[in-house]
Amino acid sequence: MVNILITGSNGQLGSELKNIYNTNLFKFEKPVNIEFTNIDTLDLTDSIFLKRFIEDHSFDFIINCAAYTNVDLAESEKEKATEINSLCVKNIVEAIENSVTRFIHISTDYVFDGKNHFPYTEEMKTNPTSEYGNSKLKGEEFALKYDKSIIIRTSWLYSTYGKNFAKTIYKLCKERESLNVVFDQIGTPTYAKDLAYAIFQILDQTIKEDHFYKGIYHYSNEGVCSWYDFAKIIAEKSYSKCKIYPIESKDYPTPVKRPFYSVLNKSKIKQTFNLDIPHWQDSLNEFFKNLNNF
Ligand SMILES: NC(=O)c1ccc[n+]([C@@H]2O[C@H](COP(=O)([O-])OP(=O)(O)OC[C@H]3O[C@@H](n4cnc5c(N)ncnc54)[C@H](OP(=O)(O)O)[C@@H]3O)[C@@H](O)[C@H]2O)c1
Structure with a gap:
């Protein structure tokens, strides 16, 4: 039996992994047992408890979905963001030091400054422009100190x-006659369910081949859009009469300036793990099917 730990499993990605596993939507070729923990059952800031928990279970894999994800609040809560996004990763890595456990950690496009005009590859220079991005980059650095780590940005x-x-746009479309959405920030949405499948495919392949392709990988859905384009399609799929208007970022100030360009190049993850990644609009259709069943 392959023993797997998934931390932070009440978040978006953790919940998708849990749902796929509990409903048998993914068939592993070998039997696996997955321990899903959350902040109440396994608080990663408690390094002593964490170490004991990990030693007691001897996991073959740990997938870290726990994070501090409030980008704006991280500016005033720098210490908390650093504790969760950086020091908790250090705690995990220290707890599995000298073990055979393989570690999969999730990171973000915010490690880049968004000044590119072509998709970011894994080798490109990082340069975070926010406390959230800084804390996630430090987390990556801790993860990479361990020689059996994969980082998925x-x-x-x-x-x-x-x-x-x-979900916010879907809700607002039902309440408002119009919405202004920025059209000068370009990226690619990622349906967390697709990323969850990709993680299970990576696990399954690693278990089968008994080979772990360590290093950094980029994953998002296929295609490119602005937040305005994304919102416009959400409004259409919601059968809403709400009008979506394009505005510039300068007319929608936020505590943290968002990257203007954060498209990720996904060639490495597709080739290494033979992944077929859905286009963001197809995944949005899936999201709506699942939202209606919610
Ligand atoms: N959301 C995005 O747009 C985005 C974009 C790029 C990358 N990412 C990355 O993708 C990963 C998954 O993101 P997500 O959106 O699924 O995050 P999320 O929904 O915010 O979930 C994170 C989970 O971590 C838990 N957590 C916080 N502190 C913890 C601790 N000390 N110990 C254990 N669990 C703790 C949170 O619990 P509480 O809610 O109770 O605090 C929450 O359930 C993260 O690494 C994130 O940085 C996210």
């Missing part, structure tokens, strides 16, 4: 679980 994550842009 993703962007614009949304899900039927938790709070996110897609």
Whole structure:
């Protein structure tokens, strides 16, 4: 039996992984047992408890979905963001030091400054422009100190679980006659359910081949859009009469300036793990099907 730990499993990505596993939507070739923990059952800031928990279970894999994800609040809560996004990763890595456990950690496009005009590859220079981005980059550095780590950077994550842009626009479209949405920030949405499948595919392949392709990988859905384009399609799929108007970022000030360009190049993850990644509009259709069943 392959023993797996998934932390932060009440978040968007963790919930998608849990749902796929509990409803047998993914068939592993070998039997696996997955321990899903959350902040109440396994608080990663408690390094002593964490170490004991990990030693007691001897996990073959740990997938860390726990994070501090409030980008704006991280500016005033720098210490908390650093504790969860950086120091908790250090705690995990220290707890599995000298073990055979393989570690999969999730990171973000916010490690880049968004000044590119072509998709970011894994080798490109990082340069975070926010406390959230800084804390996530430090987390990556801790993860990479361990020689059996995979880091998956993703962007614009949304899900039927938790709070996110897609659900917010869906709700606002029902309440308002019009919405202004920025059209000068370009990226790719990622349906967390697709990323969850990709993680299970990576696990399954690693278990089968007994080979772990360590390093950094980029994953989002296929295609490119602005937040305005994303919102416009959400409004259409909601059968809403709400009008969506494009505005510039300068007319929608936020505590943290968002990257203007955060498209990720996904060639490495597709080739290494033979992944077929859905286009963001197809995944949005899936999201709506699942939202209606919610
Ligand atoms: N959301 C995005 O747009 C986005 C974009 C790019 C990358 N990412 C990355 O993708 C990953 C998954 O994001 P997500 O959207 O699924 O995050 P999320 O919904 O915010 O979930 C994170 C989970 O971590 C838990 N957590 C916080 N502190 C913890 C601790 N000390 N110990 C254990 N659990 C703790 C949270 O619990 P509480 O809610 O109770 O605090 C929450 O359930 C993260 O690494 C994130 O940085 C996200």
